[in-house]
Amino acid sequence: MQQQPVLAGRRVIELGTMLAAPFATHILSQLGAEVIKVEPPRGDPTRSLVRGGPSGTFIAYSHGKKSVCIDLSSAEGHAAFCKLLATADVFVHNLAPKAARKLKLTRADCEAIHPALVYCHIRGYAAGPQEDDLASNPVAEASTGVMEANRVNGRPSRLGPSYHDQFAGAYAVIGVLAAMLQSNAGRTGQGVEVGLYETGLHVASRDLAGAQLKQHLLGRPEREPHGEFSMPGYGAYMTSDERWMYLLMLNDTHWLKFCQAMGLPQAGDESLATLRQRKKAREQVEDIVKAAVSAHTFDEAAARLKAAGVGCTEVLPLERVLEAPQARQPGKLRQVRYRGMGFDVPGFPRSGAAQAEAVSLPPPELGEHTLELLRAAGVAPEACEMLLACGAISTARPGDFAWAAVR
Incomplete structure (x- = not known):
């Protein structure tokens, strides 16, 4: 009705x-x-x-x-x-x-x-x-x-x-x-x-409160890298068939699932197990993720990641957005x-x-x-x-x- x-x-x-x-x-x-x-x-x-x-x-x-x-x-x-x-x-x-x-x-x-x-x-x-x-x-x-x-x-x-x-x-x-x-x-x-x-x-209240928090904790202003770049592995990476894949890498569970899905030895690396550790090793983590994604076509990588419960999607141009079955x-x-x-x-x-x-x-x-x-x-x-x-x-x-x- x-x-x-x-x-x-x-x-x-x-x-x-x-x-x-x-x-x-x-x-x-x-x-x-x-x-x-x-x-x-x-x-x-x-x-x-x-x-x-x-x-x-x-x-x-x-x-x-x-x-x-x-x-x-x-x-x-x-x-x-x-x-x-x-x-x-x-x-x-x-x-x-x-x-x-x-x-x-x-x-x-x-x-x-x-x-x-x-x-x-x-x-x-x-x-x-x-x-x-x-x-x-x-x-x-x-x-x-x-x-x-x-x-x-x-x-x-x-x-x-x-x-x-x-x-x-x-x-x-x-x-x-x-x-x-x-x-x-x-x-x-x-x-x-x-x-x-x-x-x-x-x-902007989240970011404004975050800036004040750093001032309270450190006694001086300090910023995290802007946006997703504060979290290594959270962003857009290119696959072997030159399609951009956006990864959702917000927490330690996401990181572990990503490594397991892509067959990476870092799945058991305790030195990268926490977000804090990965932030300190930002460039190393970024290189790991880039290499892992670029070793597969988009469809191959997406199938592995979705089977493992890792959030990902293609970065689409406007002319293709409404082609998606979800849309x-x-x-x-x-x-x-x-x-x-x-x-x-x-x-x-x-x-x-x-x-x-x-x-x-x-x-x-x-x-x-x-x-x-x-x-x-x-x-x-x-x-x-x-x-x-x-x-x-x-x-x-x-x-x-x-x-x-x-x-």
Whole structure:
């Protein structure tokens, strides 16, 4: 029997650009909420990031949503938005604080319109001396210790994927769901505030606590080698057929099983039995692991290691990731159609996803649902025509955000 999505019947208004807020509402949509993406006349920037057209970000995180195009800087557009907002359960945005005040969309402004609204603001910094400063994903990386340790040719560099934006979006969802529970208990008008900077602090808390621990123990700052390199044998190694294998070598049991699976004499070497010993002999251990893996093809090594219970996987390029049988299991991918093309888009990972799966709307064109949703919110048809005529709202136009031809 098909399960009812947990947020079925809930309406979420998204006023988001790029990633943090759209990622949060993407998760809420996957949980069954109706998500209305409100965009300015120029659209979300992710609509024009790839050859003048929509990017993978837009396709992956905007399918299942509806689009309303409103110029909030106009009095008429703002009034229309307020009518729409009054029909919602949740409002999620990532406007800069100054922009939220200018557009009269602060928490106080929105609660005056809809006292029971769950108001969620994802911003650069939460309360504090920098609360009005702007921040983005790499700014959060730079200010919380991540970037300093990630260097390309000696220069601090961003990680690549915008993980802090996505973490902030996920934290926002947790806050929204908690606020909904409070609303169910009779507490209305709940506010959720998530800062990218504070998200970065929380994500880095293990490393920050570790640095303090070393200071307490040694009386001076000292770092472990970054990431997996603090544990010899934990990382990527090349097989004889030039495929990269990533090994999970976290503890002494993993090391023993690895040595036994690969037929290494080090299985009985007491001088390398503990992680502490292996760290002291890092280069020796790395040489042992490299030689052992490179002596076998990927399939041979994987068969030996998996039989012994050693965690390993291939380091895959993006174009091969969705070929894996694990990725093709029911409930893991959604088939999304967009402009005549088909996309396999990973869904929000949760138990029972295959049973709760609903047909997903394709990513909306800008303003595709403007008239439908404003009229349903109580804006009269003649008022909608006036709003269209003065440019306060827009509807989808063929050819908008078209990809440039590939030469």
